[in-house]
Amino acid sequence: MHIRIEDAAAHVGEEVEIQGWLYNKRSSGSIHFLQIRDGSGIMQSVLAKQDVSQDAFGLAENLTQESSVIIRGLVREDKRAPGGVELSLTDLKVVQIAAPYPITPKEHGVEFLMDHRHLWLRSRRQHAVMRVRAEVIRACAEFLDGKGFVRMDTPILTPAAVEGTTTLFETPYFDLGTAYLTQSGQLYNEANAMAFGRVYCFGPTFRAEKSKTRRHLSEFWMLEPEVAYMTLDEYMALAEEMMVAVVGRVLQRRTNELAALERDTAKLKDIQSPFPRLSYDEALERLKKSGKPVPWGDDLGADEETMLSSQFDRPLFVHHYPAKCKAFYMQPDQERHDVVLSADLLAPEGYGEIIGGGQRIDDLALLEQRLREHNLPTDVYQWYLDLRRYGSVPHSGFGLGIERTVAWICGIEHIRETIPFPRLLNRLYP
RNA sequence: UCCGCGGUAGCUCAAUGGUAGAGCGUCCGGCUGUUAACCGGAGGGUUGUAGGUUCGAAUCCUACCCGCGGAGCCA
Structure with missing residues (x-):
């Protein structure tokens, strides 16, 4: 079932689908943390090497910032996740791999940002x-x-x-x-x-x-x-x-x-x-x-x-x-x-x-x-x-x-x- | 239109007139709970433009271009 991230807390324990974009990602080698945004909010999804196919894990590794993705997984409460709720990812579909994104997670000047409004x-x-x-x-x-x-x-x-x-x-x-x-x-x-x-x-x-x-x-x-x-x-x-x-x-x-x-x-x-x-x-x-x-x-x-x-x-x-x-x-x-x-x-x-x-x-x-x-x-x-x-x-x-x-x-x-x-x-x- | 400030790597910024650098992003490698993750490595430059001073200019001088902030005016 497709849900919006803003409603995720009401779906704890359920298998859901989210249609969105990669906001940011972090990795510890065998475990990826994908911050996914869908317009209604941002939610962390977790992908452990042992839990998903090698293909899916490799796809996640190559995702660039703002790549569009459709993900599926189990909604779980977890205090370590930003927002308190995260998604244990079971399936990842890449809609498009984004070209290198100009707005990086660091500081930017106002003029640069306005040019990329x-x-x-x-x-x-x-x-x-x-x-x-x-x-x-x-x-x-x-x-x-x-x-x-x-x-x-x-x-x-x-x-x-x-x-x-x-x-x-x-x-x-x-x-x-x-x-x-x-x-x-x-x-x-x-x-x-x-x-x-x-x-x-x-x-x-x-x-x-x-x-x-x-x-x-x-x-x-x-x-x-x-x-x-x-x-x-x-x-x-x-x-x-x-x-x-x-x-x-x-x-x-x-x-x-x-x-x-x-x-x-x-x-x-x-x-x-x-x-x-x-x-x-x-x-x-x-x-x-x-x-x-x-x-x-x-x-x-x-x-x-x-x-x-x-x-x-x-x-x-x-x-x-x-x-x-x-x-x-x-x-x-x-x-x-x-x-x-x-x-x-x-x-x-x-x-x-x-x-x-x-x-x-x-x-x-x-x-x-x-x-x-x-x-x-x-x-x-x-x-x-x-x-x-x-x-x-x-x-x-x-x-x-x-x-x-x-x-x-x-x-x-x-x-x-x-x-x-x-x-x-x-x-x-x- | 007036006053002030600025222009250096894709981005944010350093650099007494003396070899142009860092962080982030990108690429490669490492890491099983990251929180703008972290660690190691690589690539990346006509220092806004044109002149000038100097043995030597990102740095000093002149002109110009572009941008930003503020004022006037207004919501």
Whole structure:
């Protein structure tokens, strides 16, 4: 019977088959120890010269790292085996002898590993990160689905910029001129929210900025909920509840992976409501006291964000930013027109902004004015303006950067390990 | 775009201006409980490129190429 290694403990005493690859091997001459991985885990199988045919023993001797094999044997508990369970091998079928494998069981530099990303994904650490990533995505979807949200994905090819500021990737589009790769699903999300009330989209987004930091990817995945009639405060409450749920779910379901990553889970267990909330003005006050004054109206840089978030043990909302720091669609505060109803969520431990969002302008005239102020073409935004002509309501939404969230939860240094094939300023391969 | 660091064996790294080395991987040999196994042996090099200084350059100088880290901007 074919089993997955993750289920092996339930098959002690049984004869099973495992389809996988050779992760590593050790030998004492007449006894071989084959570490087999099958994607679900790694299991040691033992092969003693006296117990198997000479052919099988010889085959095992010649196996190279990552050779693909189908093995059969008896599942046994043994304290000497990594994982506590091992397989006494009775039959070995070689599917392919692998060519000399570039990623050896010793150290490698990050660039070398990135060049072999397609193979690096087979390693333990990458398995842990990818499983946490999958869990984060699943937890987000389960949370929103449980609240009656409808997933409605938005287009990747778009006719215009969402926020005129950032650089966009361009591509020719038949006879219609230039298309742009989306930098946010938000505008379409607003249309979907006006149709379905509570919606979210989840997909890749693209930023052509020449950013070279550990927090940046040219292509990253964003989860964007958008809700009709939702205010700024309600948005912060929703985002907070979601983050608590997501972190809790990862702690519960991905314990082994967090352990493999040597993540300090005490810090994750601290992620509970309520999250601290600072207005932009209060944030400036704190920065001034910490000896890092910022002139009013300037956006907060990486250093400032780290300094603020390091003062708390859980994610921090910074709200009511100056209007000029934010996108054209941000709703101004009724009492202070120079600030908008926006809020960013800064992750602890210096991982930076993981959520950006706020309340959107619902007044047609004001939105038209903003488009003009930002020198944006009004023709391509007519459909967007329609949302303010036909039953406009206050509404809010936000975008959660999946990779930054995963980097934070995993406690890893660089965002590039949180996506299977990262797209960076100087990397389009593999 | 700006600032900083780097480029030596397949990989990770050493090498006062004086014969380019080690560990791992590979190949050969040894070992019946290995835990990144271990032990012995072999093979492996246009020291990023082009000039220059010098009796002699991986090392010093100049230019260039490539890469990395950080900043700005953003999720």
